Amino acid sequence: MQVCAAPPFAIEHAAPGDARWRPHDLLRLQRLQAFDNEPSWVREAFGRVPFAVVRRALAADGFVAIGVRGVGRSQRYGTWASSADVVSAVSPEALAFSCTSLAARNALPAFAALAALQDDVTGPLSAFVWGPTGGAGFELATQVPTVTASSDLDLLIRTHDKPLARNLATGLLDHLQALAQRVGVRVDAQLDTPAGGVALAEWAAGKPRVLARHARGPQLIADPWAATARGVDA
Template sequence: MRVCAAPPFAIDHALSCDARWQPHDLLRLHRLLQSDGEPAWVRGAFERAPYAVVRRALAADDFVAIGLRGTERSQRYGTWVHRDDIEIAMPPQALARLSPLAARNALPAFAALAALQRDSAGALAGFVWGPTGSTGFELATRTPTVTFSSDLDLLIRTPEKLSHHAAIRLLDYLQAAAQRAGIRVDAQLETPAGGVALAEWAANKARVMARHARGPQLITDPWAPAHGNA
């Protein structure tokens, strides 16, 4: 997040993540409490689309770490919301079943997503996956967010270890889809250790960056039993 609020609880109480909401879930909120130092754009953005994304950060009991987005790429704000203010949650895999408004479906990110949705025999078959970023946000909110040059961001759930061979196959498949659409497809694996870039894991590096609620960490195996959930 570019800017982050002070937590609405004692920092030493931020010890957990509520498993009912996972990173990248989009939450529709009843309300958003104002915090000190909140950027000026936040209220307008929330009125246009009362949604926030679950972010990777610890929280006290009954709170969830969220991120809000404005109309500009630089407008990102991290804060926390009480669970009673959450109306519905939409995980990426639910968004994968949605279509954009008809006037928007020719945008490259949506065209690429539609091609992946139709390909029941492709490398994504068998995975639980869905769009995140601007594509997921627009599908959930129906607020125009995707542009002609927007990337297609994907989350792929991999609770079981993904071999490097399978990762290379998956990466090649997504890169081919990106090339056909003329955009970039950026895929993240959701592992027991947190979020890991598919491209990093496919590169067979000695260590990869896992994005975890306790902070990013370089690890050798995101599926090792010693790692907790993100």
Template sequence: MQTCAAPPFVVEHALSWDTRWQPHDLLRLRHLQVVDNEPPWVREAFARAPVAVVRRALAAEGFVAIGVRGAGRAQRYGTWARVADIETVVAPQMLAQSEPLATRGGLAAFVALAALQRDAAGPLHGFVWGPTGSAGFELATQVPSVSASSDLDLLIRTPESLTRNHALALLNQLQTHAKNAGIRVDAQLDTPAGGVALAEWAADKPRVMARHASGPQLIADPWAVAHRDGLA
């Protein structure tokens, strides 16, 4: 099955990243352009919740790369939206203190999130963070997306360097909450070089995978560019 649409622009023109939208932001759209060979479930999913997640990819001016979520894990489709069709934006950190519907609060992912929300002096104190993945989508749309086996995905904004020791302490604390809830908590650091898995950075590897709009790359320091350019 095709998992990504062809860009609706000349590929050579995909040279920019509109900083108004960040990876994992949820965009409510007034319209989603139909493309050739689109999976049949996409229209149904968009009718149920006209919301898509920003994905990491360069785009031509006036476009943003998005992902559409279907009912199951296998239903994920990368496509493109016109900036003119964006109505509202919900960033992960805007959902950090959100709660699910009362009937959904007992699901393990939401139990873990509630524990983090109550832990004011805990692992995420001092960070800008928020839920992504199925939990973030459900909190933003109220469309059931979390299952009993769903992990809790988090995005942690780290514009400035995070020491390996601090990362390890953060990882250990998150894993404690995950164990108590009986699921995994998967945290990604949002760095100047792109998205970096907290577990990778905490593992003290010589290089880590940074996921950037221009493509993934193995780097030693996700903050090096910002430090060099005086941005952090």
């Protein structure tokens, strides 16, 4: 988030968040609390599309950390919503197969790549629970045009319960990169691990430590799945 509100609670009372919602879930809200120094575009953006994405940040009981999306990359706002204001929620994996883009949008590279992955029932991604995030996920959830011809396709791949071997990660990355080159789009995949969000490309690269994005903050870690034994909640 390029701008973030001050937490509406004492930080010592905060935890990784309400277990009903996970990072990258899209929430439809009936109301959005206003905060001091809120960017001027936030009210208009929320009034037009009353959705927000769950982000990785601490939240006290009764709150959920969210990100509001405006027009263009510069309009991103991190804030908190009341749990009572959540009307509905949809996960990335639900968007992958239960929602479709508007017919006139199918030719956009991000949606063309997504369709290819949906149809590929024998490829390496088919072994995982996965779904679109970013602009593609937002558009599928809201049916409001968001993706452009230059938009990336962002993916979330669930690996929380089972470690992903490096050789399998390399094969999966190669597959996605080949698709990206064929369609003409950048595909950016993130692994959902017990330690938080880890870039597939970084894990596949064989680095001794990778950056894991957790609600308590980013950290460099050797094994994102070893966090399971320590009871870490991403």
